[in-house]
Amino acid sequence: MPATPLHYPVAWGLSKLNKRLNLPGLIVGSFIPDIEVPILFLFFNIGIDNHFILHSLVGALTIGTLISTLATVLLYPILASLLFQLDKAKVKEVCKLTPALVLSCLLGNVFHILLDLPMHPYSLILWPFVDPNSIVGVLVLVFAVDGDIKRGFLIANILTNLIMGLFMVAIVIKSRRNLWEQVIVGK
Numbered sequence: 297m298p299a300t301p302l303h304y305p306v307a308w309g310l311s312k313l314n315k316r317l318n319l320p321g322l323i324v325g326s327f328i329p330d331i332e333v334p335i336l337f338l339f340f341n342i343g344i345d346n347h348f349i350l351h352s353l354v355g356a357l358t359i360g361t362l363i364s365t366l367a368t369v370l371l372y373p374i375l376a377s378l379l380f381q382l383d384k385a386k387v388k389e390v391c392k393l394t395p396a397l398v399l400s401c402l403l404g405n406v407f408h409i410l411l412d413l414p415m416h417p418y419s420l421i422l423w424p425f426v427d428p429n430s431i432v433g434v435l436v437l438v439f440a441v442d443g444d445i446k447r448g449f450l451i452a453n454i455l456t457n458l459i460m461g462l463f464m465v466a467i468v469i470k471s472r473r474n475l476w477e478q479v480i481v482g483k
């Protein structure tokens with residue numbers, strides 16, 4: 297997977313594409329699917345490579361959106377003020393429960409799965425309807441020289457992280473005035 301924070305540029309990009317979307321909701325939504333990775337790794341032996349229901353569309357549209365909405369409304373303002381010294385009341389105002397916030401959380405989850413898709417040799421996107429191993433990412437296939445899927449995965453992984461990292465740097469440079477306010481709250 298792209299390292300979880302490297303999903304950020306997609307959230308940021310969506311918030312710029314449609315100003316009615318909510319940046320905190322998009323950010324939290326785009327991070328939430330990966331919370332299952334350590335949980336599955338530590339406690340359960342299900343899914344593939346510690347991906348399971350939160351990496352499926354079924355999960356993203358239900359439990360993923362629900363967790364993200366709760367986290368954005370209840371936790372985000374606290375964390376934003378604690379970690380980045382932002383005005384809690386202002387962040388709370390941006391994070392209040394609205395249809396746009398729920399939609400942003402949902403889109404964050406869905407785009408997380410879509411970004412994971414091309415670079416994995418499997419995908420739970422259509423779980424439980426389609427075998428995850430039958431969905432091989434297009435980037436993996438492109439770089440699977442001599443059919444070496446492992447190598448394809450490695451190169452696709454590095455490339456995706458690199459591209460997202462570059463986007464991240466560009467966003468930081470573009471937002472350098474008032475950095476935290478712009479990248480955490482979006483207004």
Ligand SMILES: [Zn+2]
Pocket residue numbers: 297329330351408412
């Ligand atoms: Zn993921």
